[in-house]
């Protein structure tokens with residue numbers, strides 16, 4: 284399927300997938316298979332061993348590449364597997380500039396794995412382009428960014444940030460997990476590498492863990508393929524199948540995620556017990572203008588600050604019925620969590636407060652249930668605790 288011929292919604296269902304030639308079966312077969320018969324030594328039909336390549340995985344990789352408008356795609360066994368693969372490109376002595384609010388697992392692999400290999404990281408406020416610029420050094424090889432960020436949904440100007448990286452001969456990689464390619468395609472904005480946790484919106488049903496890297500650079504793609512085989516963090520065929528099933532409904536799910544999040548954000552903004560709402564779709568959000576330019580819609584993630592103590596807030600998030608108290612995001616079901624004692628518990632309290640992650644902060648992954656039920660659920664949980 285040629286990419287420029289069809290729109291996103293059509294490609295999400297069909298790209299990388301054809302009915303099975305032999306049987307006509309519509310769905311991509313789960314090639315539960317480790318090795319492949321060779322016609323003569325070294326003569327095979329593109330597959331030798333499933334760590335190196337598997338047909339179900341290939342279909343997924345082609346589908347994801349099509350959605351990001353990328354020439355190349357590689358799938359991994361988790362989002363961390365794909366992030367690790369980008370870091371595999373670095374050598375000791377190299378330096379990386381990144382955000383001070385990157386995903387916790389990303390911060391952990393930077394500081395607790397790669398710093399031991401003598402790779403240095405500088406964490407800056409990525410909404411401040413001057414701060415990015417001045418963090419660059421002679422040895423800087425990579426700019427790693429996320430947008431929107433977690434949990435305050437800060438927006439980073441991808442085009443401007445990748446221009447800074449390129450002016451310093453560094454690569455610009457972006458974790459596009461929160462936005463998904465349906466809402467934001469960073470390669471079109473100048474980024475060199477897009478990373479995904481497929482575990483979130485792309486899988487979409489909270490039933491699979493996976494990762495992916497997309498690029499237009501053939502040499503980078505070859506390196507990523509080399510690391511898939513040499514390091515081995517590749518997804519199995521069942522996992523690849525589940526993500527392929529997820530991407531078919533990505534556009535309709537995202538439309539509902541965005542619509543529900545918009546309604547909840549508007550409602551929260553007028554709520555007397557809510558001090559602040561962080562949603563890039565709100566005009567009050569500092570990144571709203573950039574988000575309007577680089578995103579097609581504002582996503583399903585939002586945070587809000589209750590006028591409440593740590594304990595009261597814990598009670599509110601424990602008292603919902605439709606929202607499930609859980610970490611993670613991007614599934615059809617709504618989730619609620621309190622960053623202070625949960626996702627961001629590793630950050631010392633003073634540092635956490637300074638970053639705006641207050642005791643009363645609540646993060647929600649807005650699902651695709653009926654918006655009225657979600658709002659009523661939040662209303663009951665807040666009222667029963669704080670009134």
Ligand SMILES: *Cc1c(COP(=O)(O)O)cnc(C)c1O
Pocket residue numbers: 361362363364386388389429458460461479480481482483492493494
């Ligand atoms: C979840 C997540 C990851 C890690 O992905 P896993 O699939 O859990 O390994 C990386 N970045 C972001 C933004 C995430 O939300």
